[in-house]
Amino acid sequence: MKVALIADVHANLPALEAVMKHAWGKGCEAFWNAGDSVGYGAFPEEVVTLLRRHAVNVVGNYDRKVLDVKKKGGFRKQAGMPEKQMAFNWAYENLSEESRRWLRSLPEQLRMEVEGKKVLLLHASPLSPKEHLSKETPLSRFEALAEAADADLVVCGHSHRPFTLRAKGTVFVNPGSVGRPDDEDARASYATVFLRKGVFRLCHYRVEYDVERAADEARRRGLPEPFAQMLLRGTDLGSVLAEDEPPCGSERTTRASAGELLDSARKLAEVCGAEEGHARQVERLALELFDLLRPVHGLGEPERLWLQCASILHDIGWIEGGSGHHKTSQRLIQDSPLLEGFSSRERRIIGAIARYHRGSLPRESHFHYQAICEKDRFTIRELASLLRLADGMDSSHGAIVREIGLRLEGSRLLLECRVSSPAFCERESAEKKKDLFELTFGRELKIEWIQA
Template sequence: MGGRNKKKIDEGFCLFGAEILQKLMGDLTAEADGVRESDDIEYIHRMRVASRRTRAALPIFACCFSGKDYNRFRKGVRSITRSLGDARDLDVQIDYIRSYLESLPVERPPVWYAGFLPPTDDVTVLHESGSAPDEMALIVTEKKTLTSRITLLVRRLRSYLTGGVAPPVKQAPEVAEPLIRSGIECLLLRWTGQRDALHPDVIKAVDEFEASGIGDDLLIWCREQIVSARLHGTDIHSRYAFETAYHAISMNMEFLFSFERYITDPERISEHHQMRIAAKQLRYTMEIFRDLYPDRLKNPISMVKQLQDILGDMHDCDVWLDVLPVFLQEEEARATSFFGHSGFMRFIRPGILHLASERRMKRNELYRSFVGYWSEMNERGVWDEIKKTIIEPLVIGSGTGSPENTQEPERIAFIADIHANLPALDAVLADARQRGVTHILHLGDLIGFGPFPEATVRRIREEGITGICGNIDTETLLMKKKDCRKMAKKTEKEIALCWTKKQLSKESQSYLFSLPREIRSAILGRTFLLTHGSPTSTTGRIGSGTPDTELSGYASSTGADSIVSGHTHLPFTRTVGGCLFINPGSVGRPFDRDPRACYCIVNRDPLSVCHIRVPYDVEAVTGALLDADLPGIFSVMIRNGLSLEEARFHSVENNPVKPGDGVSAQCTFEPSITTPEPR
């Protein structure tokens, strides 16, 4: 978990966290007195929401605390959230029951009449002087509560059913059956009783939270961070803050979209509930980081909130449809125990069934709204807007080693297919710095086949290099332990991916999972689209053999000025239909019979593309492959710049490889860009 001593802490990020947590904890503690003393359900609602938001924010800023403090704060906030949960849920249900009763027509005479109770709320006593029932007089004294009315009804009804009191001669007027209100009022009675019974526990939880001092201690920490940061002129807009925001929001979007396939099935109630939770987490995360962005993510937050509200209302209906049958069973058991039979349920059951029918119809209506709204969000490009907003500061601000660099770049580098070859990556980064590159972007396949997967991912993150996920990255993450154990005859690729998965920390796996499948950004005055393979597939291939017609199709369908892809491990540049296509080649596993690392630089003015070849310590890599007990064929590939298929049939004696000496560069320029010859 958190731990300030384990790694260098970004002070700007911790200042940002302190400002967020100070407001959230202030909101939480401000509601305590209202929760204790007021009948207004909004106090508990606001306190619970504040605790949930605080609970969502704490893990994001865990690195700013010591492990001991973080765990204490997290457990304390989680405790108050749970303590308020049942009470808040009952408050919502009770509030709905009351509003539902108000929507029902008045039933005259009420079901409580029929000789057992007076026909108005202001009547409390039936004067029974021993005369005939039609001579009974009503004595108005005070308005009774629902509880006393139910008690009086039960007493008279029981007496009537056991023969103690004769039924009245005067009958109530004919009314339409079934009567609804009595069942709903009984439900309100039970729920209100449960809520009253919970309130002492709620007060106790609030008192214990305040007595623990967790809220005060967290507020003190926040104030200390803010004062110290202001003295040193610390800015919250650090690269680390933007990177953390990007990964946190991206992960929550991935979680939300993991349920997309269940949207069209109205019966996937559990998945719709999980989707509601995912939407809430995404919204909370965007709200935590919104102050980093000029538009504060206003439109996306608003639309995700509406999605969450629809799913929340659907979930409320689902809860009602679950609890109402249970309530009927419990009431029937209670009536049978009290009266000796379940005849009294004729007063209760119609209202509950009526409510269940209304909730079912409402659920169906909300489901249709949900499906339509999801389509609307896709059509309006909400998800693309979020992705573009959170990636832009990293693309434009991604420097080579500096924490932040927000000036418009004049020269950027693209790297691809590193494949856990750390020495090759280090050589490329050093060369790019010498050439004045201010921004580097990667095109995926950071891992797989090479001996340094964890170190490679860490280096990419340390250097602030933004990029996308490659097909091997994805395949590695999806490898399962049981599958690796079951494979009796694994291929070289399967051996490599199983080994790689074991080497990756949870943090690195989480980072790789969060990488987007593509990035679209304005760079060098052009619209660049970054993909690993082709715009339609992470395993698509764009290279010298791709027909112009296919490239023209990509250009028109994407609307991009430049499309940069990897995957082929072969450097490539071509302009078709005004769209510039680039493949920077491979850093860690070139396939063009030149083992030197390959990457490319794009200059703004004049627009040019230069493919750079950089030598590195190949023997350090092959030695590490041997130490890791990875297939020897990988060493053949790296030493000779060959693909796996070529390496299987390669003979150095018959097919000598002649790598270039030192560093070399081949540059092409607009408008007549040609593919550089492989070295």
């Protein structure tokens, strides 16, 4: 009997399909899956469907974290990187209830007897669902695990590193990761075992697959760019973030100058056919609000630049139509190759600011918002509130607001808008769009309209 050993698919359908095709070509009759079937990738439902049909499965620690997302009717806050929290929450929301029930039904360990050999299938180690085993693990530890396993063959995953090792008569094999390798080799990893009459033979394989499809689908479905980069580079999330981004809340570290970044933003706006007059008016008003409110928000030049770029780009989503154009703007800002010089973190921040210029307010159930650290999320709320208000102050696209002023009256702020005409549209829209400002800054905002 020849069996394909797989692990850590992480919702990567193109990789799983390529591995299955390769394994069938090698004469495999069955698949044993060591868990972590979902999380990070863009295809959780499709992967579960395929594994249910073709594999013997156990549950992994990431599968458990996905299933444990909902606590008392809300999303659970996960410790660690916000990107990981987003991965769990997004996977949960994109699995059917039937698939969730199936994942919950899977055992942590599965014992089988095949061709006279005792086999133990599990995710991490015989003694812990979270222990990372690799070639660097001391032999003494493997010997202790061999005694606990009471098996001839232990099939595990979790570490994403392929290896085969013998200890006290037990063979441990990790086939590596099908869907999210982290050894700087982007190819899918799996192994085969041939069992006959009490003898088995193991082979490891790396398989080319359409990694661009997997990465592009992650982007298309709104997952953070680092998730796509993990696949393209064959590395883990921490390594991608360390290479691409400064720590949360730190200063901008891109090499491009502010002028170059603004030129890049204007180029993308032009290509997308954004209305230049409206964009320039919103940009002017947003920056004037930022400058007038410096004593209140205490933000600096990097944040001002993010607001300026978001103002330039906030309506580029109209290239795909008006419905949901704010969400399209966000996606284009995050993904467009024409927007050069920005880090992944800056793209996420600017995209989120643009996304909230209209529609619903920021909330943690928005997956893209979850993927941003808490300090940056608060900055986004502050800057988006200014863009939202500035957009409302030019709702007719007529550049009616000529001058603005701001003063403190007790516990409230008074915004004076000098206009060239009655500004009926602007009055109504600005009143509606001051909602995020008042929530974020905790002050009532009164707007006075003065016709010159």
